Amino acid sequence: MEYLFLLVIIYMVLMHASSQIPPGPPSIDGPQVIVLNSQITFTCTSDRGSPTPTVKWFFDATEITTGISTTTAGTAVTTSLTFIATKNYHLKVLECQAENGVLQNPLSTTKYIEVHFSPESPTLTGPTTLTPGQQGRWTCISANGYPAGVMTMKNKNNNTQFTTEFTSSTVLDQKSYDVTGTLTWSPVIVNNGDTICCDVTHTTTLGNTPQTVCRQITVSQPISINAPVTQYSPNIQASVTLKCDVTQGTASQIIWIKEKLQLNITGNSRFSGGTVVNESLTIANVQQSDGGNYVCRGIDAVTGNIVNTNTINVNPVDEDEDNIIIYVVIGILAVLVLFVLLVVMILYRRGREKKKDNAKSKYVSQQTAISNRQDNADYSTHRDRDRDYEGLDYNRREVHVYNTSQDHVEYSHYSTIPADYVFEDPNHTNLKRENTYLELNHSNLKQDHTYLKLDNTYLEPVNSILTPDNAYLEPGQINIEPINGNSMTSTT
Structure with a gap:
């Protein structure tokens, strides 16, 4: 009996064991890639099991209880999971488990999810104002996108893509991508007003x-300023305008600086100008304290660069002192002119005297030769005829002068005439009273002179012989009368 009971129990166990079937391996059906904020449904199915298996969803090891629905078809059990895709699911793993108690552990399967989301709106930084040919650098950033977007840059005005001027790089930041693009470009004047655009394409989301x-x-010309005059000497209490001109570009501000300190133009009633509209600075009622070095500074409205003029020097002058200086300068110039004229006159007189001495020396040499020949011929005839005649008036003396060999001896009595009046050869004329003797080598007078000048020891040509009509001379001159022979007697 006991044996029979044991057999029944064994049979029942075997019958019960033969009716239990482990669940079929679960399988998940659903997209791998989902778009952010889209509604997604995943299903997990276990195709058999006895007893009927239970199918569950887990996320981060936690069972999901919302958005779950289960259906049974025959021995297959399907559990659905519906949810809105958020970044919380991005690159996460969903797990599905199936169990019916037959196996020691439930069967499970997993699926990871990629949530695609577009990057944030891109940003573009870089200069907005440039000068022609100035190199600009623009940076475009597209951040927090998955997957990475495709970036390009273009000139919107002519819809031209930048190629060699543009580069980009992509960096994975945790679970998203950052894309950075750089444009390096040197626009010219024709690009003034152009628009640079950065485009980011994200096809899976956009x-x-x-x-x-x-x-x-x-794009505009750079500022250029200059000071046409850099030296001013205004009179005290007068007005002066320090010129400053913006010759190119546009200035956003004009600043005047004196001795490295900025002038407060609005705070001084004597100052005016010095603005973008009127760059020049006018100083009224000039004072001595206004003297110094000034600089006109302009700030470029396009680039913000600072441009300075050359140093402008202001030196106020007292009008009276100025006149004194002028008079002194005129006096110095007058003295210099007089000095030059004096030197010219001295040089001129020396030139004339030298020329006269040369002519005199030449003529004396010629006359000496002629006289020597004549005196040698007459020497035998007139020898020893120099004497005083008795019976003549005591105021009248007669002297005969002949050219002898002794005449060539310096200071010879033959060359000196002691009487007040000189008896001369017929071919010679009278001497003035002041010339009572002849110097050595001048005993023969020139042939062409009628009388000697005060400073001359010889007679000039053309007046050497007196004609009978010229026997009477003016007062102070010597009356020459003809006598026997080749001589003449002088009388008073």
């Missing part, structure tokens, strides 16, 4: 419509 950010640029 399709073919790119995210775009743009920046307009201004």
